[in-house]
Amino acid sequence: MTLDTDFVRSQFPAFSVPELCGQAFFENAGGSYTCGAVIDRLTRFYTTRKVQPYAPYAASRLAGEEMDDAHARLAAILGVERDELSFGPSTTQNVYVLAQAFAEMMTPGEAIVVTNQDHEANSGPWRRLAARGIEIREWQIDPETGHLEPADLEELLDDSVRLVCFPHCSNVVGEINPVTEITALAHAAGAFTCVDGVSYAPHGLPDVGGLGPDIYLFSAYKTYGPHQGLMVIRHALGSLLPNQGHPFNGDALYKRFTPAGPDHAQIAACAGMADYVDALYAHHIGAEAEPAEKARAVHDLMRAHEISLLAPVLDAVSTRTSVRLIGPAEAEIRAPTVALALERPGAAVAADLAAHGVMAGGGDFYAGRPLEAMGVSPEKGVLRLSFTHYTTAAEIDQLLAALDAVL
Ligand SMILES: Cc1ncc(COP(=O)(O)O)c(C=O)c1O
Numbered sequence: 001m002t003l004d005t006d007f008v009r010s011q012f013p014a015f016s017v018p019e020l021c022g023q024a025f026f027e028n029a030g031g032s033y034t035c036g037a038v039i040d041r042l043t044r045f046y047t048t049r050k051v052q053p054y055a056p057y058a059a060s061r062l063a064g065e066e067m068d069d070a071h072a073r074l075a076a077i078l079g080v081e082r083d084e085l086s087f088g089p090s091t092t093q094n095v096y097v098l099a100q101a102f103a104e105m106m107t108p109g110e111a112i113v114v115t116n117q118d119h120e121a122n123s124g125p126w127r128r129l130a131a132r133g134i135e136i137r138e139w140q141i142d143p144e145t146g147h148l149e150p151a152d153l154e155e156l157l158d159d160s161v162r163l164v165c166f167p168h169c170s171n172v173v174g175e176i177n178p179v180t181e182i183t184a185l186a187h188a189a190g191a192f193t194c195v196d197g198v199s200y201a202p203h204g205l206p207d208v209g210g211l212g213p214d215i216y217l218f219s220a221y222k223t224y225g226p227h228q229g230l231m232v233i234r235h236a237l238g239s240l241l242p243n244q245g246h247p248f249n250g251d252a253l254y255k256r257f258t259p260a261g262p263d264h265a266q267i268a269a270c271a272g273m274a275d276y277v278d279a280l281y282a283h284h285i286g287a288e289a290e291p292a293e294k295a296r297a298v299h300d301l302m303r304a305h306e307i308s309l310l311a312p313v314l315d316a317v318s319t320r321t322s323v324r325l326i327g328p329a330e331a332e333i334r335a336p337t338v339a340l341a342l343e344r345p346g347a348a349v350a351a352d353l354a355a356h357g358v359m360a361g362g363g364d365f366y367a368g369r370p371l372e373a374m375g376v377s378p379e380k381g382v383l384r385l386s387f388t389h390y391t392t393a394a395e396i397d398q399l400l401a402a403l404d405a406v407l
Contacts, residue, residue, distance in 0.1 A: 029386035038272030048180030066268035106134025146173035168200035204299025356402035
């Protein structure tokens with residue numbers, strides 16, 4: 001079974017607006033197009049339900065029901081319990097709040113492991129805790145390949161480590177890290193894990209329950225949804241960490257680490273992400289199934305399509321002498337987020353690509369640490385070509401022709 005990209009693209013209004021016609025979108029890691037189901041729900045909420053939810057009048061009751069629907073359906077897709085899923089303003093802010101909670105729970109001298117592969121969001125807030133007496137240990141990537149080696153983590157683990165933070169895949173290296181294996185190492189040493197899934201989730205919503213981390217974060221605006229940060233915190237850890245919300249909200253796990261007032265409309269609209277999974281499943285497979293099963297099948301369809309398109313891109317760029325491909329050249333082990341270090345600054349090449357109808361980005365993408373570790377100046381930055389399952393073979397051809405013209 002292969003992904004029907006005509007059907008997929010019919011689910012995204014962006015593909016039928018004249019302004020974007022002929023423009024091949026290769027900056028999806030910065031933020032994806034939004035699926036129609038999300039846009040429809042957001043519009044409906046703002047037009048007919050924009051009242052304080054959970055009051056007894058009809059508009060309010062419906063508003064609350066829609067928020068609950070999003071919560072329950074996405075938790076089921078992710079393979080976790082409903083209250084283990086929280087909605088916050090962004091992943092960066094969610095990590096920041098978590099770091100405050102860990103700082104309150106930990107005692108000086110205890111340690112947190114961070115990587116130099118992460119986006120700053122899952123790195124800086126933890127590193128700042130050094131000023132509060134927490135020891136920060138850095139799990140370092142291979143400076144040539146960007147690979148994060150689990151055996152190197154073992155060297156850093158001992159009784160004082162309470163938390164290991166790492167990305168499911170980095171937004172510049174692209175290699176998919178073995179979350180379950182790393183979590184098992186951390187757990188064996190008595191530490192929790194916090195996984196930044198922002199660069200992975202757009203390529204198929206993961207079975208977080210099955211993968212096993214204690215915390216898993218991703219951003220809905222990069223996953224066909226609205227501007228929300230989704231965060232899974234498993235019960236065992238969530239009840240141990242001190243509440244960061246209002247004291248009277250402390251009994252609800254999904255409120256403990258999102259102190260800001262919830263964005264009602266955007267949470268409700270997140271149910272559109274579940275609608276989209278359902279629509280893909282119904283179109284390609286059809287029979288009824290549990291949400292997690294549907295999500296798994298949709299994930300595999302997306303990944304297979306992406307891998308088939310990624311292979312020729314990796315082949316084309318890795319054979320050019322003027323190009324340094326960041327991360328592995330094998331499509332199966334990475335996300336289609338392809339950073340290239342070039343002679344010219346990444347942003348300048350991205351500007352040239354725009355003239356060929358290719359929307360791409362250049363810069364450091366807040367991933368200065370991995371770039372520096374690999375000897376790439378963050379100021380000069382990389383060209384990043386990132387796509388998802390809605391990208392077509394014709395767009396890949398357009399990209400490769402444009403690269404031929406500008407490199
Ligand atoms: C890998 C990764 N982690 C975290 C973030 C931060 O997400 P947010 O914008 O929701 O704070 C980004 C954003 O680009 C990212 O690419």
